[in-house]
Amino acid sequence: MKIEPRTLPGFMELLPNEQILFEQMKEKIEKTYQKFGFLPLDTPILELSEILLAKAGGETEKQIYRFQKGETDIAMRFDLTVPLAKYVAKNYGNLSFPFRRYQIGKVYRGEKAQKGRFREFYQCDIDIIGDGELDLINDAEIPSVIYNIIKEIGFDDFTICINNRKILNGLFESINQEKNSVEIMRIIDKIQKIGEEKVKEELEELGVEENAITKIIEFIKIDGTNDEKLQALQNLNIENETFKLGVEELTEVVKYIKIFGVPEKNLQIDLSIARGLDYYTGTVYETFLNDYREIGSVCSGGRYENLAEYYTDKKLPGVGISIGLTRLFYKLNELSLMKVEKYSMADILIIPMLEDLSKPIELASKLREKGINTEIYLNNKKAKAKFKYADKLKIPYVIALGEDEINSAKLKVKKMETGEETTVNFDVDEIITCIKNIQVK
């Protein structure tokens, strides 16, 4: 009796050609994080439930993978932020602040299974954590990281949306709606989805007075360039310190983002962004691919007051972002935006066409020594089977080595994409030069 080989629903498992694409995307993100000097971190996937659930509640508790092993109540991490908080609190004395770390790893959420929803997925996070304080300008560096990553992944037409939670909070204070602020933000957050009238209705239902609703709508409808929006915020003449501080911070951050090299067209103040309920306290970000808004934000985050309050008395403010890589990859793949370029990690395949494999093996070793990823076909099949393998794997270049090639000390480098063959001497350097020449053409 055989067991049917199957993978759990909600768990991504790719074929090799897709896996190569996935790895390339992951590497681009990682290299960009490193380019900005972020340090690598790798925390366990399992933690004490007590640690992971210190703050959690609601959906998180329901979705978490949690179990008992011996005496220990264990859970699988559902994000990379809580493990970071634990890590910084635990290793406070051994870290240099600001602590700039990236982490790319799998996280787990037992969500309802549905297409495009994953229970195991990669998050790619960066955070900058200050010891006691963290200058506002750090909020301006983050969008330049986002900008570089999205460009690297291959998109030009995208928008990094930015807002500051203090502006929203101050607005609510000024109209005496602090107590409703969480609920109002939740409603505002939906304006793109449900429209202005429905937002007004829901605010009324919440018991917000009409002139306060007018103020809120007036605020949401602020439009124009970033500079115009900042001017319009000033013009609202809202006499509230939090509001003013928020506008000041946003103005400063937007100014610096420009200096960080993010073009005007890729940055937009979006006053409707609130991002979650109670975590972020200042700058917030979302990022959209303009031709594919339906994907939702591909990179989000913001500024928080205190990273690790559940584990330490130290005040640790920070700013960070997260990319949900698995979902992003899935969506781009679904939209056929991921161009499969490689079916193999090898640059060259050597196909021996003779009994004695010494020469082919030696050639493969020499090519590898020169940094060329080289595979050698090691099975004694018919020539047809060998070339079929080369075709399927789409290895860019193939060299078939038989008695003739060895006796004449000449061989043919075949470019698989075009079928083009170039004859060169049996010499590693000449082969490499030949490949480079073909590539340049």
Added chain:
Amino acid sequence: MKIEPRTLPGFMELLPNEQILFEQMKEKIEKTYQKFGFLPLDTPILELSEILLAKAGGETEKQIYRFQKGETDIAMRFDLTVPLAKYVAKNYGNLSFPFRRYQIGKVYRGEKAQKGRFREFYQCDIDIIGDGELDLINDAEIPSVIYNIIKEIGFDDFTICINNRKILNGLFESINQEKNSVEIMRIIDKIQKIGEEKVKEELEELGVEENAITKIIEFIKIDGTNDEKLQALQNLNIENETFKLGVEELTEVVKYIKIFGVPEKNLQIDLSIARGLDYYTGTVYETFLNDYREIGSVCSGGRYENLAEYYTDKKLPGVGISIGLTRLFYKLNELSLMKVEKYSMADILIIPMLEDLSKPIELASKLREKGINTEIYLNNKKAKAKFKYADKLKIPYVIALGEDEINSAKLKVKKMETGEETTVNFDVDEIITCIKNIQVK
């Protein structure tokens, strides 16, 4: 009330400087696997228990992390071989054979907690899977991968030990001890640890006859160069087909390993290696760092008849190895063999010494564009705090940028290791040339 920030026992969590070392080692292994044309694979950490435990038993069942989520009986993978078997059986029609894959990922075993034993650890595996058959020469390619990796990691004095299970099996057949073969192999396997006399004793206890014990011991004591050992095996004149086939295979594999470029001194036939009980059927490997034999084998594996018999009728023979990266890293670190070279991913730190950060930020962006990992210190602290940060992170080069530097358009590149300062023009290319010149010196 704060929750004490702590990590589960048996779970490795590194400080940034160690994490950088770990990542470097992981990358060296991955790049070498790719250099030989192995394809990446990433399977879920969670699988159906039914899948993971199809073959398991004994220790594996006891150690596995297993739990119920809703209706589903789920377990965490305890190696990368079982998931590979499932994957190949599941995707058989979409793969090209021989299927050459690498996988680097975390696996989980709830072992008794003790120093140097990990419950979460990285395995770095390669396997070559044939469809129906797989030529013996593939067994000879594997040691050249091992050789390249151990060299990359920084060791010259190491031994790849090789044996063939058919030799042992045939020996036991020839002395009518097949029924005890598993048990005898277990005893032989310990000869390095417990010595010849104890091995004899245990064999006697098992009920092996004296002349059979003599034959076994005669066999184990075969010594000399690889060629001498192969000759001695012939000279035993054991009339058994399995034995003869084993000697033939080993002779062939050793011959080809040489052609694959593994030096004589790094390869040793070791007839006592059995490697586990019932999985491997032909060539087996273990790898030892000669000055640190106490670490045990750092890279092991072998040839198996059938990868996925629990999931498919297809016969899928293969050969592979596994590196237990977490344990290897831990041991090398404990022996102080891991030289911390980097405390940061950045090559340069720019320290602004003025109010307006425009020029420092622009310089950082330009350096990054040219491929230099560049961090900029963004917090408005006293000069002393800024330089302390640079010292602690040991970023190789530091540029302090103040009014003077900007007005004179000249700046100093400081090499942190030596304190050496070089004055150059305020120009990205000149800065990069300067760094490269210092590196060459």
